[in-house]
Amino acid sequence: MTTTSEPGTDAGLDHFRTLVALQQPTWPDEAALDAVRDRLAASAPLVVPAAADTLRSRLAAAGRGEAFLLQGGDCAETFAEANADRIRNKIRTILQMAVILTHGASMPVVKMGRMAGQYAKPRSSDAETRDGVTLPAYRGDMINGHAFTPEARVPDPERLVQAYQISSATWNVVRAFTTGGFADLRQVHEWNRGFMRNPAYARYERTASEIDRAIRFMDACGADFDALRTVEFFVSHEALVLDYERALTRRDTRTGDAYDTSAHFLWIGERTRQLDGAHVDFLSRVANPIGVKLGPTTTPDVALELARRLNPDDVEGRLTFVTRMGAGNVRDALPPLVEAVSRAGVPVTWVTDPMHGNTITSASGYKTRRFDDVLDEVRGFFEVHRAAGTVPGGLHVELTGDDVTEVLGGSEEIDDAGLALRYETLVDPRLNHQQSLEMAFQVAEMLRG
Numbered sequence: 281m282t283t284t285s286e287p288g289t290d291a292g293l294d295h296f297r298t299l300v301a302l303q304q305p306t307w308p309d310e311a312a313l314d315a316v317r318d319r320l321a322a323s324a325p326l327v328v329p330a331a332a333d334t335l336r337s338r339l340a341a342a343g344r345g346e347a348f349l350l351q352g353g354d355c356a357e358t359f360a361e362a363n364a365d366r367i368r369n370k371i372r373t374i375l376q377m378a379v380i381l382t383h384g385a386s387m388p389v390v391k392m393g394r395m396a397g398q399y400a401k402p403r404s405s406d407a408e409t410r411d412g413v414t415l416p417a418y419r420g421d422m423i424n425g426h427a428f429t430p431e432a433r434v435p436d437p438e439r440l441v442q443a444y445q446i447s448s449a450t451w452n453v454v455r456a457f458t459t460g461g462f463a464d465l466r467q468v469h470e471w472n473r474g475f476m477r478n479p480a481y482a483r484y485e486r487t488a489s490e491i492d493r494a495i496r497f498m499d500a501c502g503a504d505f506d507a508l509r510t511v512e513f514f515v516s517h518e519a520l521v522l523d524y525e526r527a528l529t530r531r532d533t534r535t536g537d538a539y540d541t542s543a544h545f546l547w548i549g550e551r552t553r554q555l556d557g558a559h560v561d562f563l564s565r566v567a568n569p570i571g572v573k574l575g576p577t578t579t580p581d582v583a584l585e586l587a588r589r590l591n592p593d594d595v596e597g598r599l600t601f602v603t604r605m606g607a608g609n610v611r612d613a614l615p616p617l618v619e620a621v622s623r624a625g626v627p628v629t630w631v632t633d634p635m636h637g638n639t640i641t642s643a644s645g646y647k648t649r650r651f652d653d654v655l656d657e658v659r660g661f662f663e664v665h666r667a668a669g670t671v672p673g674g675l676h677v678e679l680t681g682d683d684v685t686e687v688l689g690g691s692e693e694i695d696d697a698g699l700a701l702r703y704e705t706l707v708d709p710r711l712n713h714q715q716s717l718e719m720a721f722q723v724a725e726m727l728r729g
């Protein structure tokens with residue numbers, strides 16, 4: 281065991297408490313929160329430091345153009361859907377996408393879920409009004425309930441413990457699916473062949489048959505497919521609720537370094553990345569690989585200062601910038617950041633999140649995104665990096681393995697009226713299973729350049 285639990289205080293790790301932390305719940309009962317923090321601090325870690333270190337080296341490879349990151353999962357996981365079927369569908373989707381991308385990139389794909397902890401959401405407004413009734417906004421299952429009742433919307437610290445327990449159970453299932461026969465390359469390839477049977481996807485035929493031939497070639501050469509039954513998989517979430525993240529932070533007995541053991545990778549959201557804010561301070565003090573979301577208003581100076589604070593020793597793989605500019609902005613807003621970071625010579629792994637800058641409200645009132653905009657942002661991301669001579673290192677997407685109707689378009693042409701059929705997300709719209717695979721085929725083509 282390489283970690284120690286850490287009840288009590290630690291001047292460095294607790295410094296964030298003296299700073300402004302945006303988007304935190306207003307817990308009604310401080311004593312109840314303290315009791316929960318103590319329980320979490322005494323709990324077993326979800327991930328161990330050595331695995332976070334492994335991920336850092338994988339992300340360093342992605343930053344150098346020797347690997348490609350695929351990070352995907354729900355906008356907001358829910359406790360109710362943390363069941364084996366839903367988890368399996370998500371894992372299956374990510375594995376299918378990864379095979380397609382591996383072929384396109386001719387490089388290893390680092391697989392990471394927005395899973396096993398993605399239970400807290402930053403919101404634009406603290407309140408929600410329906411039919412003249414105003415209640416606190418839903419902030420994710422880690423904080424309050426989605427039901428539109430005064431009782432459900434009160435933040436409840438017991439939910440932090442539930443989030444930990446359900447994350448632990450989810451991670452257990454994820455490990456089972458990624459290390460057993462489920463992840464077998466031949467099996468994943470069969471699923472992709474099933475997807476290709478739908479004539480709607482005929483445009484991907486060439487890539488699909490190239491993958492097919494590559495696998496038959498490997499087989500003919502006597503490749504050890506049994507060795508490919510296990511895949512390396514990592515979990516991540518937005519480090520939003522600092523009481524939760526702090527309580528799960530432990531010192532590694534090997535080095536004395538602090539690790540946030542709630543996930544391998546944590547990111548700071550666009551709404552909480554203030555240079556002097558609590559989130560930047562807290563994550564600057566943990567050794568996990570970390571990310572920061574950068575929206576279109578980010579200036580080169582801010583990006584450089586974030587890099588300085590979060591990665592003062594210029595460790596490769598430590599810092600990922602997840603850009604989410606919007607399709608209409610990416611070609612103008614991204615180049616100054618990429619050029620400044622490149623000129624300064626600081627190591628950053630660049631990843632595109634083509635979801636969050638492309639949110640619109642449909643005529644029928646649904647919060648949605650256009651599949652074409654999502655793809656266009658990815659295309660812009662590749663164009664900018666290729667023009668600058670820098671590395672497009674990965675893709676961060678909100679997706680589900682289920683057949684929901686939340687994003688407009690795709691070959692199945694979900695339209696405004698179609699959104700109502702299976703709109704299930706509690707916050708932001710996700711690509712469904714088919715749209716996720718289509719995206720992988722298109723990004724594979726972009727990777728081949």
Ligand SMILES: O=C[C@H](O)[C@H](O)COP(=O)(O)O
Pocket residue numbers: 355401402403404405636707708
């Ligand atoms: O996922 C991102 C944010 O939490 C989300 O876009 C906020 O949504 P809101 O504007 O509906 O609060």
Ligand SMILES: C=C(OP(=O)(O)O)C(=O)O
Pocket residue numbers: 355402518548549550551573574604633636
């Ligand atoms: C809130 C999120 O994104 P952003 O911080 O980029 O808005 C998210 O990824 O869930």
